[in-house]
Amino acid sequence: MSTQHGAAATGRERSSAIYAEDLSKCYRIYRKPIHRLWDVVFNSRSYDEFWAVRNVYLDIPHGSTVGIIGENGAGKSSLLKLLTGITTPTTGRVEVQGRIASLLELGAGFHPEFTGRENIRLNCAILGMTPEETAERFQRIVDFSELGDFIDRPVKTYSSGMYVRLGFSVAATVDPDILIIDEALSVGDEHFRGKCTNRLNEIREQGKTVVFVSHDMGAVKSMCKWVVLMDQGKVLEQGTAEQVADTYLKRAKARGNERLSMVHRGKSEYPRWGSGEVEVVHFEMLDEHRAPTHVIQTGRPYSIRMVWKAHRECANPVFGVGLYRTDGTYLNGSNHQWREQPIELQRVVPGDEGEVEIFVERMPLQHGQYYLTLFLYDHSKASPTAIDHREHVLTFEVLDVDRAQHGMIQVPSRWTLTRRGPSGTSALESQR
Amino acid sequence: MTLARLYRSLRRHAPLVGNFVDKDLKGRYIGSTAGFFWSLVQPLLSLATYTFVFSFVLDSRWSAQQPTSQVVLMMYLGIVTWGCHAEIVTRSTGTLIDNGNLIKKVVFPSEILPAYISMSALANLLIGVALVLLGTLVFGYAFPAADPTPPDWLPSPGERGFEPLRLGLSLLSVPLLLALHLGFSLGLGYLLATLNLMIRDVGHFTSALITIWMFGTPIFYPEAMVRERGFGWVVDLNPMAWLVEAYRGAILFGHWPEPLMLAKLALVALASLWLGTRFFFKAQHRFADFL
Incomplete structure (x- = not known):
């Protein structure tokens, strides 16, 4: 047609x-x-x-x-x-x-009461194919769809994945x-x-x-x-x-920022607790240009910055940040003491104030939504006690346009590949 | 020209129409356990019901004037004729919405929908007609029924025009009657299908209309009875009444259809088909928007 x-x-x-x-x-x-x-x-x-x-x-x-x-x-x-x-x-x-063959929406062009087979015929006829052309392609379509016995059941019993399989098989086989x-x-x-x-x-x-x-x-x-x-x-x-x-x-950044900063403008509905000797009065994420943001690109630098103020004396406050995926999966946690070169802040007294900033060279996460939780704990006692603990202090989005790697995180890597054969030997290498 | 457009489209999409009719008939005759059996039993059941109500309970005068075998065949023919009409009109009304998934999401020639419905309805009608022909053979030739002894108050058989069942050359007019019948019903189907997209209430209206219309058609009572009571205009204005009478004459008694009636019927059928398809095609490019 x-x-x-x-x-x-x-x-x-x-x-x-x-x-x-x-x-x-x-x-x-x-x-x-x-x-x-x-x-x-x-x-x-x-x-x-x-x-x-x-x-x-x-x-x-x-x-x-x-x-x-x-x-x-x-x-x-x-x-x-x-x-x-x-x-x-x-x-x-x-x-x-x-x-034109189109695959517009899930199950588009299917009659729910017809079986898979009948729908194939129906779709071929809609695409203007003669019965001979249909017969010629029929088996190929059935084979491609891999629907097995389901091909003889009404498509209303199909799962969404089966719909797509049938739809794609028809659309891709009708040339x-x-x-x-x-x-x-x-x-x-x-x-x-x-x-x-x-x-x-x-x-x-x-x-x-x-x-x-x-x-x-x-x-x-x-x-x-x-x-x-x-x-x-x-x-x-x-x-x-x-x-x-x-x-x-x-x-997308502008839109994500707008949406997420909107979320943060309201009073947080997530729990916050602690003894309150020291308070984190401001918490933000900065992009590579040091502009506050809620959207970061995979592989790009960013930093987390907070401003604190001491109200009462405190022996050993330790600032930490936890990173979570929106489904609650705990991805990463760190603080200023758990390092090869720990920072020793020691005692703070009322009126002290300052800033903490965590610099990350490359955002390792791939596409998705994540959140941060603030851990400000007093480590002077036998077990750390909360000074200012804020669940879900900041939500952010990671955009990934290059799709260089699949999965949840990006792993910087170097690849080598060698080949030996009659035509010679070669060693190939990729740094990034 | 609208009708030419319809014809071209149906010819071009013949395989598609074939698919739908095939599926429809298979669904009816193979899907259920008793299958084919139901298409015969359903009219027979309604025949039994209506015969009981009209002949025994209401004592309609039909039964007194004609042998039971004739009354039964006449009623049965009326029922299948009406059934075909009702099926086309009611199913067409809902068909665009039922097939919205096709119309909204692929390039689909929606004009084939009422057409396939009428073909499938025609198949059922043909089965019914075949059954009536068989009945005519049986009760007209094998076991001809004598004129029942009339009650005293009725004139003698000759005077009230008793006729035996007879197969005649008039059967040749049946294809023409079928064509006009389909044209009339299909035209209405196109009109109501389109209207139903614009106003969903049309579906309810159609089912009410069909019921009222059925009782305004001489299926379960003789046409003469309506005329006697002074409601002759009801049948005069009802093309389905003309059709039912014409089918009965042609199939059961060997009467050729009256030329005047045929002319009127042809006019009405053409007008219906033309107006229906015109309205349908005029709105068709916006069906996807309406759904």
């Missing part, structure tokens, strides 16, 4: 797989359900407008892999629906050359000219994800066009050379992955 909606092939020959001009989509929010009818029948105007996509220009050449990125509600899905022709644009037009994937790949097990990535690479190598949509910059960056950044229905920036990642990061 050659999907060409909007104004079809214009006089000149286009080399774009997808071309969109001044594309906008306005949803009408009706105050009362009946207004819908009046609108259709009489073109009455009793609705509020919501512009999900606004004045978008896109030119995606054949054979490219393009990422569309933006926060939730940025208009990515609305844009995709316009590109695939599911909805019609309010203004502008779309030209598409070739068959589309353009494949549109809307972050569906994030579901499913590691094994199937690997298979999907392989298949995607094959499709790209065949010179097909792939449009990949996500709110995860890391995932987009690893797949796409060209990235379109959307916000509030508009294209904020489009360019190479590096350029756009930069803008995206700035925005």
